[in-house]
Every structure is written in C-alpha cells, then in structure tokens.
Amino acid sequence: MSQALHIFRKDVRYLRLEIAIFLALAALFAVDSSGQIAQALVVILIIDAIHLTSRAIHAEPIPGAGQFWTTRPYRWQSLLIAKLLLIAVCVVAPIGIARVAKLVLLGYPLGASLVPLIWAQLLLFAALLPVAALAALTSGIMEFSVGMLALAVAYLLATFVLPFAARIVRVWPVSVEWLHESAVFFLLTVIAGIVLFWQYRYRRTSFSRGITTGGVIISAAVYLVIPASAGLIIETWLSHGTVPAIEIQPDTSRKVSLPGRSAQDLSSGLTRIPLAIAVQNLPDGDEVAVDGLTLSLDWSDGRHWDGTASVTGSESKNGRASIAGAIAVPDRFYSISAPVHIKGSLYFTLFGDAQSRTIPFTNHPTNAQDGLQCFNGLNSQAHTKSAGDRGGPPVDYTEDFSSYFCRTFFGWPSRLVYAKAGDLESGFTRLVSYSPFPSGLDLDSSDARYTSLVTARGAISGGINEVTIVTRKPMVHLHRDFDFPSVRMSDFLIDTRVFAMPRRPR
Amino acid sequence: MNTIHCQNLSKSFRGVPAVNGLNLEIPAGAIYGLVGPNGAGKTTAIKTLMNIIQPDSGAAHVLGCDSRLLGPEQFARIGYVSENQQLPDWMTVGYLMQYLKPFYPTWDDSRADELIRQFELPPGRQLKHLSRGMWMKASLASSLAYRPQLLVLDEPFSGLDPLVREDLIQGILDSADETTILCSSHDLAEIETLASHIGYMDRGILRFSEEMSNLTSRFREVEVTVEALFTMPPNGQWPVRWLRPEIAPSLVRFVDSGFDPRQTDADIRELFTTVSNVTVNPMPLKSIFVTMARSTSKGNR
Numbered sequence: 036m037s038q039a040l041h042i043f044r045k046d047v048r049y050l051r052l053e054i055a056i057f058l059a060l061a062a063l064f065a066v067d068s069s070g071q072i073a074q075a076l077v078v079i080l081i082i083d084a085i086h087l088t089s090r091a092i093h094a095e096p097i098p099g100a101g102q103f104w105t106t107r108p109y110r111w112q113s114l115l116i117a118k119l120l121l122i123a124v125c126v127v128a129p130i131g132i133a134r135v136a137k138l139v140l141l142g143y144p145l146g147a148s149l150v151p152l153i154w155a156q157l158l159l160f161a162a163l164l165p166v167a168a169l170a171a172l173t174s175g176i177m178e179f180s181v182g183m184l185a186l187a188v189a190y191l192l193a194t195f196v197l198p199f200a201a202r203i204v205r206v207w208p209v210s211v212e213w214l215h216e217s218a219v220f221f222l223l224t225v226i227a228g229i230v231l232f233w234q235y236r237y238r239r240t241s242f243s244r245g246i247t248t249g250g251v252i253i254s255a256a257v258y259l260v261i262p263a264s265a266g267l268i269i270e271t272w273l274s275h276g277t278v279p280a281i282e283i284q285p286d287t288s289r290k291v292s293l294p295g296r297s298a299q300d301l302s303s304g305l306t307r308i309p310l311a312i313a314v315q316n317l318p319d320g321d322e323v324a325v326d327g328l329t330l331s332l333d334w335s336d337g338r339h340w341d342g343t344a345s346v347t348g349s350e351s352k353n354g355r356a357s358i359a360g361a362i363a364v365p366d367r368f369y370s371i372s373a374p375v376h377i378k379g380s381l382y383f384t385l386f387g388d389a390q391s392r393t394i395p396f397t398n399h400p401t402n403a404q405d406g407l408q409c410f411n412g413l414n415s416q417a418h419t420k421s422a423g424d425r426g427g428p429p430v431d432y433t434e435d436f437s438s439y440f441c442r443t444f445f446g447w448p449s450r451l452v453y454a455k456a457g458d459l460e461s462g463f464t465r466l467v468s469y470s471p472f473p474s475g476l477d478l479d480s481s482d483a484r485y486t487s488l489v490t491a492r493g494a495i496s497g498g499i500n501e502v503t504i505v506t507r508k509p510m511v512h513l514h515r516d517f518d519f520p521s522v523r524m525s526d527f528l529i530d531t532r533v534f535a536m537p538r539r540p541r
Numbered sequence: 542m543n544t545i546h547c548q549n550l551s552k553s554f555r556g557v558p559a560v561n562g563l564n565l566e567i568p569a570g571a572i573y574g575l576v577g578p579n580g581a582g583k584t585t586a587i588k589t590l591m592n593i594i595q596p597d598s599g600a601a602h603v604l605g606c607d608s609r610l611l612g613p614e615q616f617a618r619i620g621y622v623s624e625n626q627q628l629p630d631w632m633t634v635g636y637l638m639q640y641l642k643p644f645y646p647t648w649d650d651s652r653a654d655e656l657i658r659q660f661e662l663p664p665g666r667q668l669k670h671l672s673r674g675m676w677m678k679a680s681l682a683s684s685l686a687y688r689p690q691l692l693v694l695d696e697p698f699s700g701l702d703p704l705v706r707e708d709l710i711q712g713i714l715d716s717a718d719e720t721t722i723l724c725s726s727h728d729l730a731e732i733e734t735l736a737s738h739i740g741y742m743d744r745g746i747l748r749f750s751e752e753m754s755n756l757t758s759r760f761r762e763v764e765v766t767v768e769a770l771f772t773m774p775p776n777g778q779w780p781v782r783w784l785r786p787e788i789a790p791s792l793v794r795f796v797d798s799g800f801d802p803r804q805t806d807a808d809i810r811e812l813f814t815t816v817s818n819v820t821v822n823p824m825p826l827k828s829i830f831v832t833m834a835r836s837t838s839k840g841n842r
Contacts, residue, residue, distance in 0.1 A: 041643050049631055094629070100593045103628050106621035108613035108644045 038110055042117035046094050047125065053090055054125045057083050064478075065133035066140065077478045084126045085166050089179045091121045092170035098240040099174045105238070115235040122163050130478065131156045134444075143444050144402055151406065151445035151474035158476045161224045168227035171234040172244055186251065193255040210326050210384070211266035213470035218261075219254050220476070226250030267327045267382040267514070270469060276385070276511025279318055283381060283517040286313035287526040289357045291347070305363040308371060309527045310344060312381070312517070314356040320387055322451060322507055323349055323356035324465055327382035330362050332375050340364050344379075358383075359527075371524040381515050384469065386451045386507035393503040396456070403504040405448040407441045414438035414485055439502065442483035445474035450506040454486050456499045461486040469509055543602075544569045544691050544721040545590060550599035551745075552585050559585040561745035562599070567738065572717055574736030574753075575725040578834060582745040583725040584625070587695045590723075591621055604691060617645050620684030620720075622677070623695035628668050634679050635664030638686060645687035653686035659715075660708060674705030681709060685716050692716065694724040698731050706731055733826040741833055748833060760829045761800040762822045765793045768815040780808055784836045796824070796832045 047054065060080050067073055095104045095114060104114070131152065138148050169186070173179040207215045229250075230243045289311040296307060310330070314323055328344040344360040358381075394401040400408040413435050420430045439454050441463060449470060452463045463484045474480060545567040552560045560582045567573045575583050588594045590601050592611040601608040606615050632640065634657065642648045657664060660678035663671075668679060677697060684692065692713070698706045710731060713722060726732050732739065733753075740750035749756075763783075770790055773779070779786070782799035793813065797805050800821070809819055824832075 038643070041640075045640055049629070099627075100588055101623070101625045101627050103626055105593055106591050106616055106619065106626075107641070108617040110613050 036113075036116070038113035039116035039120065042095075042109075042114060043120045043124075046091055046117060046121050049094055050087065050090055050121075050125070053083075053087050057087055057126065058129050061129040061133040064130075065136035073479065080130070080478060084130075084163065085183070087126055088122055088163050088166045089170040089173075089176065091118050091125075092167055093173075093175060093179070096174040097171045097234045097238055111235045115231065118167065122167060123160060126163060127156055127160045130159060138444055141408070141444065142400060142402070143406070143408060147402075147406060148444060154472060155445060155474040155476075155480070158472075158474070159478070162220070162476055164227035164231065165223050168230040168234075168247065171231055172240060172247060189251060189255065193259055197259065207263040207266055208326055209466045210324070210469050211263070211270045213468050213472070214266045214269055215258065215261070215263075216476075217470075217472075219258050222250065222254045222257060226254070264327065264329070270326070271382060271512045271514040274512035278511060278513060279385075280316055281513070281515060282315040283515055284313045284315065285377075285519050285522045285526070286311040286357045286359075287522075289313075289359060289527065290529045291359045291527055292529050300363055303363075304366050306366050306369045307345075307361040307363050308369065308524045309359065309361050310377070310524070311357060311359045311527045312379075314358065314381075314383070314515075315354065317351065317354045317356060317385065318387060318510075319354055320389060321354075321510065322351040322386045323358065324384045324386060324451065324467075324509075325349055325358055325360075325381065326384055326512070327380070328358075328360055329380045331378040332362070332364065332368075333378075334368075334370065334373055334375050336373075338368055340368055371528065374521040374523055377517075377519040377522055379517050379519075381517065382513070383515075384512045385510045387510045389505055389507050391455070391503050391505045393501050396499045396502045400442065403441070405450055405452075405506050406443045406445060407448070407452065407504060407506075408443070409439065409441040409454065409502065409504055412438060412440045412485075414440075438485035438487065440483055440485045441504065442481060444481050446477070446480040447482045447484065448506065450508050452484075453505040455503040455505055456501075460505070469512065542569050543567060544571075545573075545601070545603050545723060547586075547590070547601040548599055550586070550589060550601050551597050552582075552589050552594065553597055554585075558582075558745045560589065560596075563742075563745075563747055565601075565740065565747060565750060567721060567723055569721050571738045572713075572722040572724065572736050573738045573740065574732035575723060575740050575742060576727060576729060576732055576830060577742035578727060580744075581742040583742050584623075584695055585745075586742065587623075587693060587723070587725055591619075591693060613644075617647070617687070618690040620681075620687075620689035620692040621695075622680045622684050622693070622697055624677070624697065624699045625695070626680065628676070628680060630669035631667060633665050633667050634662045634671075634682075637668065637679065637683055638664075641683055641686075648687045652688065653682070656682035656685055656712065659712060674701050674708075677701060678705070678708065678712070681712055685712065688716070688719055690720060692720045692722045694722065694726075696726055697724065698726055698728045710735060729827045729830055739826075741830065743834065756829065757823065757826070759798065759800050760824045760832070761797045761805070762824050762828070763795055763797050763800075763805065763809070764818075764820040764822075765809055765813055765816055766818040766820075767791055767793065767813050768817050774812065778812065780812075783808075784832050796828075797821075798832070 060076065060083055064073070064076050064080055067076060095109070096102055134152060134155070135145070138145060138152070169182050170179055173182055226247065230247055233239060233243050233246065291309045291311060293309065296305070300307065317323065325346040328346060330342055330344050332340045342362045342364065344362040346358060346360045349356055349358040390404055392403045394403055394409060396411060398411050400410040403409050414437070416434050416436070418432055418434055420432060439461070441452060441454070447467055449467050451465060451467065453460050454463070463486050543566045545565060547563050547565040550560055550563040550565075551558065563586055565586075575586070577583055585594070589596045590603055590608050592608050595609060603611060604615050604618060629637070638653050638657070642650075642653075660675075660682055662675060662679055662682060668676060671679060681697070694713070697709060701709070713724070713735065716722075722735075724732065724735060736753050738751065739753050739756055741748045768791070773786070773788060782797060784796045784798055786793065786795040805821070806819070809816060
C-alpha cells in the first residue's frame with residue numbers, strides 16, 4: 036500500500052494543474068443550479084473527469100516497449116491501486132463534496148440523502164472504470180481520443196442508426212428501462228475490470244483490445260437485440276411480493292371514445308381500436324400500473340393480428356382496476372361490431388403501502404418523504420395563438436400558471452406520488468422507474484414534476500394551507516395471461532353509432 | 542555463476558526473425574559488450590531479457606529468474622538504461638531521484654549525490670529541459686544509485702558527444718566492481734574501452750561470444766611478401782580462418798581469425814613457397830568487426 040500511496044502522491048503532483056481545474060469546476064457545479072449553465076457545466080465536468088482519468092493512467096502507460104516504469108520495481112497491484120485511488124480521490128470525491136454542498140444549499144436532508152449519495156458516488160466510480168480501461172489500452176491522449184471517438188460512433192450507430200436501418204427499434208417502458216441500462220452498464224464495467232486487471236497484470240495490449248472489442252459488441256447486441264418483453268419478464272421474475280388471486284375480465288362498463296390516429300398510424304395504414312379490461316380482487320388500497328399489454332386478436336372470419344396495446348388510462352378503486360387501452364390494427368381489420376377472440380398478456384405492478392406526510396403549502400421547498408421536496412411554484416407553458424380574423428402571422432406567447440411541484444435530487448423515487456389538499460388528490464406523472472437502486476448514474480439527476488392540484492383548487496384562493504404528500508411503493512410486479520373468447524370493440528365505445536370506418540386522409 | 546543465461550531464445554515480428562536461437566552466457570562481474578550492425582537484433586534481445594517483450598521460444602534466465610517472470614524483486618537489483626526509454630520528463634532530476642528512492646531497498650543517498658555531482662546534473666531542472674547527454678546521464682544516475690547487481694545499457698552512447706561518452710563510461714566503470722554490465726552498442730571504440738566480454742550479433746544470430754582478450758589475441762592482420770608471382774589456390778587449400786584475402790603480385794594480406802604464431806607460420810610456409818617477409822599486426826576491435834561483418838555478409842551472399 037505504501038508504494039501505491041507513493042505513486043498516488045507523484046500523480047497528484049504531476050496532475051496538480053488538471054486537478055485544480057477539476058476542483059474549480061466541481062465547486063461551480065456545487066453552487067450553480069441555473070438551467071443551461073448547469074447543464075453545460077455537467078458536460079464540461081464529465082469531459083474533464085474523462086480527461087483527468089486518462090491522464091492519470093497515461094502517467095504510466097501500459098502499451099509500448101519504451102515505458103520507464105516497466106523496468107522499475109513497480110508492483111502491478113500498487114500501480115493499479117494508485118490509479119484507482121486518484122480517480123476516487125481527485126475525481127469522484129470532489130463530485131461527492133459538490134453534491135453534498137448542493138444538497139445543503141437546496142435544503143435536502145443530508146441523513147436521508149446519504150444512501151443515494153454513496154450509491155451515486157459508487158456508480159460514478161464504476162462509470163470511470165471503462166474510461167480507465169480504454170486509457171490502459173492506449174499510450175497517449177491522441178490514441179485515447181481516437182478510441183473514445185470510435186466508441187462514440189459505435190454508440191451512435193447502435194442507438195440511432197442501426198435500429199432504424201434494421202427496423203429493430205426497442206423502446207423499453209420507463210419502468211423497466213433500468214434493467215436495460217443496468218445490463219449494459221454491468222457488462223461494460225465487468226469488461227473494464229477484466230481489461231484493467233489483464234493490462235496491469237500482464238500488459239498484453241493486443242489481447243486486451245480483443246476482449247474490449249468483443250465486450251463492446253456484446254454490450255451493443257444486448258442493448259439492441261433484447262426486446263422490452265424480456266425486461267418485463269425479468270422484472271416479474273425478480274418480484275418477491277405476495278401474489279393476490281387476481282381476475283381479469285373485459286370491462287364493458289367502461290366506455291371510451293375512439294382513440295385518435297397518430298401521424299405514424301396514418302402513414303402505416305393503422306387504425307386504433309379500443310379495449311377496456313378490469314383487474315379484480317386487488318388488495319384494498321392497492322393501485323395498478325400497467326407495464327405492458329400484448330394482445331392477439333382472432334376474428335371469426337379467420338383474420339388474425341398480434342400487437343402491443345397502448346394504455347390510455349387506468350383507475351383503481353375498491354379492489355378493482357379498470358384499464359383502458361387501444362391497439363393499432365391495419366385499416367382493413369377495422370371492425371368494431373364483429374366478435375373477436377382476444378388473448379392477451381398483462382404485465383402490471385401493484386402499488387400500495389401508502390405513506391403520507393403533511394407539509395405546509397408554501398412557495399418555499401419543503402422536505403417530504405422519499406427524498407421529495409415540494410412547493411407551490413410558477414409553471415410556464417408556451418402557446419401559439421392564431422391571428423384569427425385580423426390576419427398576420429400566429430403569435431407565440433407564454434402563459435404562467437401556478438402548479439404544485441415536487442422535486443428530487445437523486446431522481447424521481449420508484450413511487451406513485453400524489454399531492455392531496457382537502458378532498459382533492461392529484462397525482463404526479465406515473466412514469467416511474469422500478470429501479471431498486473437509490474440513485475442513478477447521471478451527474479445531475481435532479482428531477483422536478485408538477486401536478487394540476489393548485490390549478491384545480493385555484494378557485495379557492497388562499498384556501499390551501501397544507502398539502503399531504505402521499506406515496507405508494509411497488510408491492511409486486513405481476514404477469515397474467517387472459518382469454519376473452521368473444522368481445523366486440525363496440526362494447527367499449529361511448530356511442531358506436533357515431534363511428535364509422537375512418538377515412539384515410541387524402 | 543552466470544548472471545544472464547539464454548537458450549535458443551527467438552523472437553520474430555510479423556514473421557521476420559529479430560532474434561534467432563540466441564544462446565548467451567554472461568558471467569557475474571563481466572562487462573559484456575553486445576555489438577553488431579543496426580537491425581542485428583541487439584535491442585530485441587535486451588528487451589526480451591528485460592521482460593519488456595515476450596520471446597516466441599527458448600528461455601532466458603536473468604539473476605537466476607526466468608526472464609518472463611521478472612518482477613519487482615528482480616528489477617530492484619537491475620538497472621536499465623536505453624536510448625529508447627521514455628522518462629517522466631515533467632520531473633526534475635532531484636525529484637526523479639527522490640521519487641525512485643522508495644522503490645529500491647539498496648538505494649544509497651550518498652551514491653546518488655555523488656552521481657549527480659559527478660555527472661554535473663542540475664537537480665532543479667526538469668528532464669524535458671535537459672540536453673540529450675544530460676538526459677542520458679540522469680537516466681544512468683537513476684539506475685546506478687541503488688548499486689544494481691546487473692546494469693543493462695541499450696545503445697547508451699548513441700548520438701552523444703565524446704565528452705559525455707567519457708563521463709558515462711567513467712560512471713559505468715566506477716560501478717563495475719559490484720555490477721555485471723550488459724551494454725549493447727554499435728559504437729565499437731567505447732565498447733573496446735569497457736568490455737571484458739564481447740558478443741557479435743548479426744541478423745538475429747549471435748556469431749560469437751567470448752572474452753575480449755581472447756578475441757583480440759586471436760585476430761591478426763597478416764601481410765606476406767612473396768618473391769614469385771602468387772595466385773589464389775583452389776578451394777580447400779586456403780585456410781578457412783584466413784579472412785578477407787587481398788592479393789597483389791608480390792604481396793598477400795589477410796586477417797587470421799584464429800591466430801596461433803606456430804600454426805599461422807606453418808600454414809604460410811606451406812601455402813607460399815617463396816616467402817620473403819611476414820608481418821603480423823594486432824587489430825583494433827573496429828577492424829575485427831568490419832572483417833567479421835564483411836565475411837558474414839559475403840558468406841550469406
């Protein structure tokens with residue numbers, strides 16, 4: 036360990052200027068939270084962290100036959116520890132200190148933030164391992180930059196170009212996206228660990244580059260090829276909650292209007308037909324959030340269609356949830372009165388164990404549970420007003436209105452969150468991740484969401500003195516198959532007489 | 542006891558052999574000069590011995606350890622100086638010595654100070670601001686301050702002015718009592734002043750390896766003056782150890798690579814019937830290697 040510290044001290048001396056710049060940036064990051072500047076600062080910090088990491092590794096480059104240190108009595112373990120120590124002390128720790136300062140400045144409770152803070156720091160350290168591994172495969176900043184550029188191009192290809200070219204877009208639901216990202220992150224981190232070990236222990240750069248290339252290809256394949264349904268299956272499989280005896284039925288009591296057609300539907304010749312299903316025998320107080328709904332439709336005349344339904348709404352009350360959805364079918368399949376045999380798979384999550392905390396209704400952020408900090412604030416919404424009879428161009432304008440906000444420092448909790456004032460309850464967005472991890476990888480993962488609580492209650496001017504923040508956590512992730520032998524789409528529509536086969540726009 | 546021992550060591554790059562079946566023994570306490578033309582494989586051989594690159598086949602032992610397993614324990618007893626080495630240029634001379642000290646249990650502060658004084662190194666100057674000669678001196682000083690058992694020098698004199706060479710040689714010689722030295726060079730004059738043993742490499746092959754005194758005593762330039770007109774005898778009659786023959790009407794000159802006064806005299810009397818005078822001159826190392834290099838290339842052609 037003493038040799039590792041000795042090398043570490045040398046590296047600190049060597050990189051003192053770079054470290055000072057990084058500390059200054061971290062200090063700015065701690066005190067600044069103003070929109071675009073903060074975002075730019077985060078980007079600069081990330082680039083500087085990558086730069087500092089690579090410089091530390093390149094102080095004793097691994098590839099090449101002319102390296103000073105290879106014929107000196109360096110222990111490979113000491114060298115590796117020294118480099119990791121520098122990353123931990125000079126890159127990760129300053130960010131941690133900046134985060135603590137930011138937490139204090141924003142008034143978040145430090146005690147409750149400790150676990151997510153430590154986790155975020157560990158993730159940051161792990162995220163720098165692939166950077167260190169790439170630096171260990173290169174002998175200088177030029178080679179390293181070319182490597183980073185190649186990886187960036189590979190990432191862009193894997194994320195944007197290839198999926199569209201091959202029509203294999205895998206859009207994962209927000210709820211299980213964490214599995215997708217974690218799998219790739221885990222793979223890359225493990226590969227980085229192997230490469231670092233191999234390079235420092237054996238200095239076999241060609242072999243390590245082979246491992247890296249293979250690992251990156253496997254990671255890209257994992258990212259591209261695995262379908263979202265796999266994420267839903269894994270999430271269900273990982274779930275350990277008590278499984279209630281749930282029944283799924285068509286919900287003909289729920290009437291919906293005919294779903295609209297998106298531009299993509301129109302161009303693809305698709306029409307959306309509605310469906311409503313009821314989930315019964317839920318534990319009292321539990322709420323259903325649908326994660327995925329796949330359907331297989333068979334008409335009596337032999338037509339068949341498989342697809343994924345989009346969920347347009349769900350309501351849970353008295354142990355029963357009603358879920359409204361729509362499935363896009365080809366125009367020629369559009370037949371709302373013909374009986375259809377529906378087989379389906381429903382992936383859903385039961386939220387329960389409601390926790391509440393009442394806080395004053397003020398404009399000043401007040402700490403609630405689960406890392407939430409809530410306040411009454413102004414929301415801005417951009418609008419465009421047509422000139423109408425006056426003629427002339429449309430006019431853009433911004434409308435400010437009061438909304439009730441909740442914000443978090445380490446990402447939105449995996450909870451359904453509601454703000455309750457009197458008898459009125461209003462939910463924040465239901466797009467929550469089921470990630471069991473207390474925080475994410477983003478350097479700035481703060482998140483702010485709002486509800487229409489104040490707008491709805493706005494009529495009672497000054498009538499709100501306190502707000503109760505209610506959270507429900509995911510209790511169990513479930514998968515149920517169902518079979519409805521004969522239903523008509525018209526059963527779910529408000530009034531079938533007004534709907535005919537929609538015409539294709541000319 | 543040999544400090545370095547190689548058996549059939551081979552290393553190729555993209556199918557081109559750089560070292561081809563190297564068998565080398567360097568006894569403890571020797572100053573071994575490894576010489577040969579550029580591209581002979583000297584640097585590759587040294588890098589293989591230092592575990593900088595891996596051999597394709599064969600084995601080498603350095604300080605009793607398999608060269609492929611050389612690690613911190615062995616490197617604490619080895620000094621390595623190479624013209625191709627990249628030193629941490631941002632360090633000052635003083636900080637370089639201060640930084641290296643904890644790595645070596647045998648580091649001798651007084652020796653380090655002495656070397657800095659002897660080489661007139663400026664302790665406060667960064668390595669990147671040193672001249673090539675000073676840079677090489679700093680490199681050597683940082684490899685001598687812990688009194689290594691083995692000092693490996695790869696082309697240490699290349700591109701240096703005579704004064705710096707002299708300083709370096711003096712520094713190396715000062716350590717010779719306690720250190721086995723392997724020094725590769727194509728600078729024969731310096732090697733001649735240094736080496737107790739010598740090896741000659743060409744095209745990856747060690748052509749010979751022996752004590753310097755043996756080498757210089759067995760090579761002689763011989764001039765034979767004859768009375769009658771001399772013509773080259775047919776193959777088989779000209780002794781194979783006689784190299785680079787030059788024949789004029791009444792004068793024959795050659796290099797005897799296995800000089801033995803009696804044998805050489807007997808052979809001359811047998812081949813040249815009318816000898817009027819024989820002159821035998823010792824050869825400087827440079828002439829020996831020029832002879833060797835030319836003979837080898839002619840043989841290969």
